[in-house]
Amino acid sequence: MESKINETGEALLSEDALKINESTCPALREAAASSKTAGIIAAVIMGIMFLFFSFSSFRYLGMGDKGSVLLILAIVLAVVGVIVYNMIQFGKNMQIALEGEDQELFEKGTHNLKVYMIILCVCVVLNLLKSLYAIFDHGNLF
């Protein structure tokens, strides 16, 4: 294959450059739709869980415990909120971009996907650290 990258590393906008074609478009469209649906449902789940846990903490915990539980809930809510927001935005922006051929929204969609992946990676790393702590603290994961 002949080189299609210029000196600065950018792909040349030629006939051979990467583009959205008839096989890419449906895949991207379905990914966007699924992401949007999953994001909206995840937001609903998050709302139910938040209501449930905050109700439980106010009903059964003492004043000191309430504060710490609500702090943890707020942190979890913020992190999951960013993930869910980016999932929904990715889906929304991609769908509009593909329908209206909007390059700017296409870029925003890819940016949302990037942020979603990065936050997901941070969560995975934190979860791994938590698992390691559990192993060293209790001797096993269960």
Added chain:
Amino acid sequence: MDQRDLITPELTFDSSIQLHLKETGMWARFLGITGLIMSVLITIGGILFSSNLGSSGSVYGYNETAKMAIGIGYIVVGVILFFMSLFLYRFGKNMKLALETIDQVKLDASLLSLKQYHRMAGIITIIYLVIIVLALLVGLINGLGRSY
């Protein structure tokens, strides 16, 4: 007469989009590899838990049925995580190759994996929502039953 393809939009992968996708692909590969390792560990953990090889069940006083159910639960989670991680890894790997070699076929394969990943995530989220709603309903019915 000017003819325009209405099915396939004329969107291009310019330098900023390529940068976003390159970074996304990198993180997706990391997530994929980590997920694959985790899924194998979770599945092994599930097998150990349901069999008599692990000590965890006896430590917490679970009976055989509970141990089996928890073990199967771990195995199911491990299998789901394995496939989701595989799709993510394929997305990242193919995206990297597509951007490096300007390969449309790899790009198509990459976006197909992204579609499969998001489709699976959507289905799992729906199932999770149904389970939560059912659990709330069962809890509510039980609570009301006890109060009367």
